[in-house]
Amino acid sequence: MSAVRLLLVDDDVLVRSGLRVILESEPDMTVVGDAGTGREALTVAADTDPDVVLMDVRMPDMDGIAATAELVARDAQRPRVLVLTTFEDDDYLFRSLQAGASGFALKRSDPEELVDAIRVVARGTSLVLPDLTRRLIASHAPSRARGPAALPELTGREADVLRLVAGGLSNAEIATELFLSRETVKTHVSSVLLKLRARDRTQAVIAAYESGFMTG
Amino acid sequence: MTPSVSGRPARADHPAVPTGVPRVGEGSGAPEGESPGAVVGQDRAVPPTTSPHSAAGTAARLRALLVAARPGWRGRALYALASVPLGVLFLALYLGLIGSVVALVYGVGVLLILLVLAVTRGLAGMERRLARRLLGVDIPEAERVRDQRGVVRKLRRLVLAPDTWRALGWLGARLLFGVATSAALLFGAALFVTLGWDVEWNPLNALPLLALMVADVVLTLAVVDLLVRLSASVAPRLLGTAPEQRIAVLQQRTRRLADRNKLARDLHDTIGHALTASLLQATAARRTLTPAGDRPLQPDFARQALGHIETNTRAALAELDRVLTVLRAEDGGRDPVPFAAPSLDDLEDLLAGLRDGGLPVALVVDGDVDDVPAELQELAYRVVQEGTTNVLRHAGTPLTVAQVVRSEGALAVRVCNEGVTQLDGRPGPGGGRGLAGLRERAVAAGGTLSAEHTPSGGFDLCVTLPLSGAA
Incomplete structure (x- = not known):
């Protein structure tokens, strides 16, 4: 199985550089690009054709929810979006799922959990954080x-x-x-x-x- | 019912509450958070001299009586009996009020009136507790005048608060109830005596006479009970909170809630953000220092990550300090103080913290900024906070100047720094979310925000805010 191609979107350069190092150290993942705003994410996604976009929610110049909706509108199949959030803000999370995100993960989760979530999203064979997600949607x-x-x-x-x-x-x-x-x-x-x-x-x-x- | 001070289980000593007797008002709601033993002792507003029972033993017995009393027939009986001496007390109070109005002419009446009003409020507090404890009526606690800050405020509340005057009205009503209760008891007793003593008892009239005497007792008790029930239904109206006060309390609560939300948002944006970035940097750094497979170690990355963690944590701690100060101020004051938004006066503290963190930063304030409205001061503080934190985050520790200039009709706040001192200082595109938020707030205040790189490789953040209404 070829490596999962990732695009990191977060307005904080430290979050991006940290994530990049963490994810690059996984053999089955490769970071193909990063972006600091929702708008930039759209451009970079078009150039790099990622499998999964790790999307921050609150960003200047188009937030993660709008960017997700835009990505979905372009192509219903690729890329899938995994929303990364600092806090479990229900409202933001549900809105990003509604906009078309495949799941969400907390930025503070263990690297292993995060990597698992990305794999799950890439495969699409089950829900990410099934209990949380179901409760949120319900x-x-x-x-x-x-x-x-x-x-x-x-x-x-x-x-x-x-x-x-x-x-x-x-x-x-x-x-x-x-x-x-x-x-x-x-x-x-x-x-x-x-x-x-x-x-x-x-x-x-x-x-x-x-x-x-x-x-x- | 709250457990008594002696720790007895609630109600265990009182199985005899007559279930058939409906309680008046919202009687089932027992008052909370008040230990019965404190009923008399807590009522500090009542000057001890007004109490006819000064002997400690009597007080203790009375207290024990109150502790044992529960809403029910016993409570109502106690209430009715108490209304006779209390009626006398309140009558004295009214006479005192009238006397002090008369004394106004001689100039000393004002103090007397204030004293009477203070005593009235104190007595109303006692009445509230009596009604709660003995009648089971749910009456909210009134605002405490002595919690107001400053003598002038205390006096204003004392004289102007509607519940002072309603309390006076209640004491008058209680006076009438006391008179009526006494009258009913006297009349009932007199009739009883007349029936019993003035008549020749013989087997023929004994039965009807007994029946009449019983009827007299029952009727008297029924009238007294009716008066007590009447008291119980009037009490919440005169002793409760006035609608306007309820609204004020509600508004205050809403304001506090908004402040809390704002605090939560600030925490989210500053500390949450800084900790997240630090966590990810730390995780990444550990990975770069952990040998695995053919992955090369990256000590340079780890070193830089540690530097980021250091500055982020420091900034987060400074913000935590500020937030905690706000929360402590809120908890410490008896009067809930409004959310203490940072002002321009707090800038020096903010920058001192950053200087400790290694950022050479100077503060320049031009013009008189004392009369700048609080909202603008806070916004200006945020501009400096965000600007300087961004310098730390993206450029390391270059020479930085924070400038606040108050000119004719405008307040300009500027943070600019020299070139990047860190090799990896790849500036975030368009600034952080903090900048976006600041821009929104600046625009909402009718101002502008500009943020751009300088030719020398530094960064220049400038916010201009109009001072409407300022000359």
């Missing part, structure tokens, strides 16, 4: 509470899979839970994402909560 998503009928286009199996995805389970765990092969689960997840027009699992979970699917 408490912020405006639910219209229409119940399981809210997403009628899903087959029964797909609905089961979506419920487990929203529960934070990885593909492997879902396979065990539903007595399916991993490949089958992968297929189901892909078709759920396609039907919900979600770019990744995080967005599918948001859609599940917002549609009232989860509250039904």
Whole structure:
């Protein structure tokens, strides 16, 4: 597997240089660029074609939320955005997930946790910080509470899979839970994402909560 | 009910609260945070001379009685009995007030009136506790006049606060209740005596007479009870907080909350930020010094990282010091002091801390800045704080000048430094988030912010703020 290409976006040069050294020391990661503002991030992303963007939230000249939205609008598949935050400010985090970020991590987390989160985002086979993320989405998503009928286009199996995805389970765990092969689960997840027009699992979970699917 | 001072479990000694008797008002809400033993002792506003029971033994017995009393029929009975001597006391107070108004003519009345009003407030405090303890009525504590700072303020509150006058009204009402209670008791007793003594008892009239006597007792008690219940329903209205005071308290709370939020934001922006950067630098430095595979060691990076950590931590500690000072001031004062925003006077302290950190920085203040509005002073402080911290963060320890110039109608604040002293001093693009925030605030204040590199390799941050209304 080739190295994950990373773009670091943070307005503090010390945060960037620290992250760069930490991440470069991982054999499966390479930092292809960095940027100090949201706007600069857009330019650098276009030039360097990263897999994952590590995005700060509060920055001068276009914040991380706007930059994430812009990146998603350009290309629904690449790059994925992992939001890096100093504090667990619920509101900012939910807004960045809504804007299209795949997950978030705390800047103060262990380097190992951070690296794991990046790998998870790059692979896309489960949620980052599943419990936190699910709670965040559940408490912020405006639910219209229409119940399981809210997403009628899903087959029964797909609905089961979506419920487990929203529960934070990885593909492997879902396979065990539903007595399916991993490949089958992968297929189901892909078709759920396609039907919900979600770019990744995080967005599918948001859609599940917002549609009232989860509250039904 | 709060546990008593003796540590007895609440209610354990009082299983006999009649459940069938509904309590008046919001009786179920027991007062909080007050130990019953302190009922008499805490009431310092009442001059001890006004108490007819000065003997320590009597006081202790009274206290014990109050401690044992709970809302319920016993509490109401005590309340009714107390209203007779208290009525006399309040009558004396009213006479004193009238007397002092008369004495106004002779010039000494003012002091007397103030004394009577102070006693009134003190008595109202006692009445509040009595009503809470004996009747179970929930009455909020009034603002304390003696918590106000300065004699003039105390006097203003004493005379102008509406609850002083409502307290006076309450004492009048209590006086009437006391009269009515006495009258009911006297009449009931007289009737009882008349029935019992003036009549020839014989087997024929004994039963009706007994029935009449019982009816007399019941009726008397019912009237007294009714009066007590009436007191309980009026008490919250006259002894409680006036609406305007509630609003003032609410406003004060809102203001404090806003201050807290501001403090939290400041902490986030300064200390949170500095610690995050330090943490990442430290983590990275450790990695560069840890041999792993074919990765080369980078002692240079580690050395620089340590330097960054040093300056960041120092700046964070300075900010922590400031925040703690604010919080301590808030806790220490009895009156919640408003959030002490930093002013231009605090600049010298700020820069002294930075000088300790190795930054050669000078402060130049031109013109009289004392009458600059507090908000602008704070903003100016922030400009210097952000500017100098950025110098440390991005340029190391070059010669730096912070300048505050007050001219006709404007305040200019400037931080400029000479060239970078650190090899890696790669300046952050467009400045930190602090600069963006500053720009927003400067624009909101009708001013401008410029931040640019100087030809000599330094940095120049300049904020100009209009002084509206200043000549």
